[in-house]
Amino acid sequence: MSESTEEPGPSEPSLDEQIAAYQREFRDLDPQVEQVVSALGRLNRRMNVAYGRQVAALGISNAEWEVLKTLVLSGAPYRLGPGELAKRLGLTPAAMTHRIDRMAGEGLVTRDRDENNRVRVIVELTDEGRTKWLEAMRMASDFEEDLLQDLTGDERGVLGELLVRLLRRVEHAQPDAGGRLTDLD
Amino acid sequence: MSESTEEPGPSEPSLDEQIAAYQREFRDLDPQVEQVVSALGRLNRRMNVAYGRQVAALGISNAEWEVLKTLVLSGAPYRLGPGELAKRLGLTPAAMTHRIDRMAGEGLVTRDRDENNRVRVIVELTDEGRTKWLEAMRMASDFEEDLLQDLTGDERGVLGELLVRLLRRVEHAQPDAGGRLTDLD
DNA sequence: CCTTCTAAGTTTAGTGCTAAAGTCTTCGAG
DNA sequence: CTCGAAGACTTTAGCACTAAACTTAGAAGG
Numbered sequence: 001m002s003e004s005t006e007e008p009g010p011s012e013p014s015l016d017e018q019i020a021a022y023q024r025e026f027r028d029l030d031p032q033v034e035q036v037v038s039a040l041g042r043l044n045r046r047m048n049v050a051y052g053r054q055v056a057a058l059g060i061s062n063a064e065w066e067v068l069k070t071l072v073l074s075g076a077p078y079r080l081g082p083g084e085l086a087k088r089l090g091l092t093p094a095a096m097t098h099r100i101d102r103m104a105g106e107g108l109v110t111r112d113r114d115e116n117n118r119v120r121v122i123v124e125l126t127d128e129g130r131t132k133w134l135e136a137m138r139m140a141s142d143f144e145e146d147l148l149q150d151l152t153g154d155e156r157g158v159l160g161e162l163l164v165r166l167l168r169r170v171e172h173a174q175p176d177a178g179g180r181l182t183d184l185d
Numbered sequence: 186m187s188e189s190t191e192e193p194g195p196s197e198p199s200l201d202e203q204i205a206a207y208q209r210e211f212r213d214l215d216p217q218v219e220q221v222v223s224a225l226g227r228l229n230r231r232m233n234v235a236y237g238r239q240v241a242a243l244g245i246s247n248a249e250w251e252v253l254k255t256l257v258l259s260g261a262p263y264r265l266g267p268g269e270l271a272k273r274l275g276l277t278p279a280a281m282t283h284r285i286d287r288m289a290g291e292g293l294v295t296r297d298r299d300e301n302n303r304v305r306v307i308v309e310l311t312d313e314g315r316t317k318w319l320e321a322m323r324m325a326s327d328f329e330e331d332l333l334q335d336l337t338g339d340e341r342g343v344l345g346e347l348l349v350r351l352l353r354r355v356e357h358a359q360p361d362a363g364g365r366l367t368d369l370d
Numbered sequence: 371c372c373t374t375c376t377a378a379g380t381t382t383a384g385t386g387c388t389a390a391a392g393t394c395t396t397c398g399a400g
Numbered sequence: 401c402t403c404g405a406a407g408a409c410t411t412t413a414g415c416a417c418t419a420a421a422c423t424t425a426g427a428a429g430g
Contacts, residue, residue, distance in 0.1 A: 012273045013258065015349065015352065018258060021257075021258045021260060022258070024260070025257050025258075025260075026319070026322050026326070028326070029322075029326055030326070030330065032338070032341045032342060032345060033326070033329050033330055033333055033341065034326075034329070035345040035348075035349065036329075036333060036341060036344050036345045036348060037232075037329045037332075039345060039348035039349050039351075039352050040225070040228065040229060040232070040348060041229065041232075042352055042356075043225065043348060043351055043352050043355060044225060044226065044229040045275070046352070046355045046356065047222075047225070047226075047355065050355070063416085072206075072210050073198065073203060073206045073207070073210075075206060075209070075210075081378075081379090082378080082379065082380095083377090083378060083379075087197075088197045090230070091417080091418090092417075092418055092419075093378075093379060093380080094379085094380075094381080094382095094417080094418070094419080094420095095416070095417050095418075096379090097379065097380055097381085098380095098415095098416070098417085099416085117378095117425080117426075118424085118425060118426085119377065119378050119379080119424070119425045119426065120377095120378065120379090120425090121378075121379065134211070137211050137214075141211070141213075141214055141215070141218070141219075144218050144219070144221075144222045145215065145218055147222075147351060147354060147355060148218055148221060148351070149354070150350055150351075150354055151347065151350065151351075153217070155347060156217045156218065156221060157217060158343060158347070159221050159344070159347045159348075160217060160220040160221045160224060162336065162340060162343070162344045162347075163220075163221060163224035163225060163228060163344075164200065164220065164224050165335055165336065166224075166228055166332060166333070166335075166336075167200065167224050167227055167228050167231070169332060169334070169335055170228065170231045170232065170235070170332060171227075171231065248386085266408080266409085267408080267409065267410095268407090268408060268409070276387080276388090277387075277388055277389075278408075278409060278410080279387080279388070279389080279390095279409090279410075279411080279412095280386070280387055280388075281409090282409070282410055282411085283385095283386070283387085283410095284386085287386095302395080302396075302408095303394085303395060303396085304394070304395045304396065304407065304408050304409075305395095305407095305408065305409085306408075306409065
């Protein structure tokens with residue numbers, strides 16, 4: 001998948017067709033597991049496209065929005081070094097350098113050397129950057145609320161709890177108390 | 186994101202910390218909604234990294250695995266044109282041309298002109314490609330089974346059903362019988 | 371002090387993608 | 401027929417990313 005984060009394809013088979021096809025080609029496949037995994041993947045791809053469309057309307061890319069989010073999440077005064085940003089976004093420092101170049105050119109962030117330690121660089125959110133973040137956040141939360149509209153409060157809770165359990169399994173990469181799934185980072 | 190598919194960052198805050206931080210910065214955020222959405226995003230990023238590692242051990246990239254999966258899903262005789270592949274994978278035809286170049290060079294697929302209509306090109310899975318797909322599929326289904334290990338059969342069913350409902354909402358982009366969420370493709 | 375080491379960013383080379391222009395068949399109309 | 405238009409790739413230009421080499425500031429040892 002990949003792709004991450006990979007992208008959507010209008011003319012792909014329906015989820016049920018896809019699962020049926022996999023079962024034809026690969027006998028020992030648990031359809032229940034496949035349903036969860038495939039739905040997860042598709043849902044994410046669609047959501048990423050939707051986010052991209054929304055923030056594009058604000059004149060920023062999905063990539064730039066990620067940077068804005070990370071800076072805001074770091075809390076006031078909304079400052080992080082390129083290296084730290086790169087780690088949190090899962091990019092190489094080299095990619096971060098260029099992304100910051102662009103964003104500084106657009107006035108979303110500033111880039112300055114740390115006066116106390118001149119090896120370090122400080123990337124700081126500008127007011128304009130914070131405003132963009134807020135606008136994007138409003139669009140995103142409306143979209144997300146809309147997405148979950150058909151689920152009751154209880155269902156949302158159950159879904160969140162189940163997803164968090166999966167996430168824990170993947171993030172802690174279990175100390176192997178029976179299950180594998182090691183080495184994920 | 187976009188992607189989708191975006192990549193993981195080891196040193197990011199925990200999910201709970203992240204949600205708490207968002208609430209500090211953005212008052213009218215529903216933490217339940219945010220939990221679902223953020224967990225979805227993270228889970229997917231982690232899974233994509235895991236898939237990438239696994240298929241890399243077989244000497245193929247995540248991108249190549251996607252092509253193999255699409256060809257197998259099309260059913261015997263495992264043939265599709267570059268345009269159709271591109272649509273299903275959400276790529277431009279140009280990207281598909283290059284991907285097929287590489288994969289043909291590695292012997293995973295063949296590329297031939299259609300004798301009945303010489304404008305068309307036929308990409309066909311080779312035996313080697315099919316073998317790689319099978320090996321990758323085995324690794325993936327083991328990994329997925331492992332991921333869901335902590336969930337009971339009932340929980341898996343509930344999770345799958347809830348995800349499918351979200352997916353339906355996003356894929357059908359509702360004819361607007363009250364809710365928005367239009368224009369997703 | 372003066373090396374040497376290490377950390378933080380940047381630069382370079384090369385890959386894979388998109389958008390847009392180009393090529394080559396096939397089909398349809400006059 | 402033959403000319404024009406459409407369809408299905410391919411090619412070109414340009415962008416964003418990774419991996420690896422490079423630069424420079426501060427830290428550690430002698």
